[in-house]
Amino acid sequence: MWSFPRTREASKPEPVLARAIPVGVAVGAYGLSYGVLAVAAGMSPLLATLSSLIVLAGGSQFAFVGVLAAGGNPLMGAASGLLLNLRLLPFGLSIARHLPPAPLPRRAVDGYLVVDESVALALSDPDDGVVRRFRVTGVTVVIAWIGATAIGAYGGQFLGDLRTWGLDAAFPAGFLALVAPWLRTRSGRVAAAVGVFLAVVLTPITPPGVPILAAGLGAVIALRVRTENP
């Protein structure tokens, strides 16, 4: 390890990178399976890599590829992905409060860096070093996600049948880890349960992609649950 020259962060000795790098490793592992599965679902390795560059939001990309792999309309996949990414709107608003006034290009780059990990780490201590944690984590995620996608996309062909490696279960396992924090609140559990019910019931009778879009109604129903009772 190395140390930074510290001036105003002297009271908080924890280097930002020590927290950002484990995040990068996890994102990289997920990006690797995304690259492999995107190619298996019909994208070229170049397109798979570019998709990570232009979207940079893992969950929505998995949702997109899931619809493709099931033979669904790509626009349906984009719609499911977009519904998932609506959450980034309030994330962007909460980080914007902390950003110093800056010229347009700088703010445009900050907007690109809004992902779950960068906002979560940045706001873990709202009083100190928010902007630096946000940018360092954001750049770490950019490098890990796009780089790992490329490795998976170009190297996946050497793996043979993906099912042998259980990679088709990597998606739902990852989604399960992502949804876990919501399952600790009552309204989150209601949203999840209704979403699962709608998706499972609709799967045999609607085109791929529709069950996931319809599952969004679970969130509307969960709005009626009082937040005070976790």
Add this chain to the structure above:
Amino acid sequence: MIVVALIVLGVGTYACKAFGPLLAAGRELPPTAQRLTDLLPAALLAALVATQTLATETSLTLDARVVGVAAAAVAVWLRAPFAIVVLVGAGVTALTRALGWG
């Protein structure tokens, strides 16, 4: 068509992410919209877990993925880090198939 859909997803996603930093520093969503955007991922992510565990194209099936995802659920319950959960899900599914089921 895939390219068009990816551009739609990319542009829409960037609009969500960058709206705050570009246009609305210091503003908030109305409370109901805030709660809805907070709860949408719970409904969608849970639905994705279910369909990607149980669906093969448009039919419902029980195969090795169910065992792998159940193992991943235990890992989540034990608060394992994200990468470990994914590895457990894939690894147990692969193992189940190697043992001859699903």
